[in-house]
Amino acid sequence: MSPRGGTHDDDEDADERAGRVRLDKWLWAARFYKTRALAAEAIDGGKVEVGGERAKRSRLIAAGDRVAVRHGAFETTLVVRGASIRRGSATVAAELYEETAESKAARERIQLQMKLARVTYDFAEGKPDKKQRREIDKWKGKQ
Helix, strand or coil, X not given: XXXXXXXXXXXXXXXXXXXXXXXXXXXXXXXXXXXXXXXXXXXXXXXEEECCEECCCCCEEECCXXXXXXXXXXXXXXXXXXXXXXXXXXXXXXXXXXXXXXXXXXXXXXXXXXXXXXXXXXXXXXXXXXXXXXXXXXXXXXX
């Protein structure tokens, strides 16, 4: 029960109607993370920023806020367009935010760099057989 006599869910619904929602719930609803626990872990780990500052999972966000989310080598900068605490389809989730042009260009540039930097293996002589793999493991100190 909240101090006003309602439940905690009533408070969250009121915030959603006002256009504000908790950051961890929004990231989950916008399908950036598969579970709220993963969203909360990313926020606590400093992988999510709101307005250029490290945010807490309980931070209320609203339309117009800038959110930066890091996934591995990629950083996505978004502008929040809507608030939702309910996880819907991917098309509904895509309406909750808009990725900035700079973010798209940076992501494409990093993808190209990663594609060009891929390590290629020349198996002209064939892959090592079991005996050769054992020798490699012994040489690396894995046995």
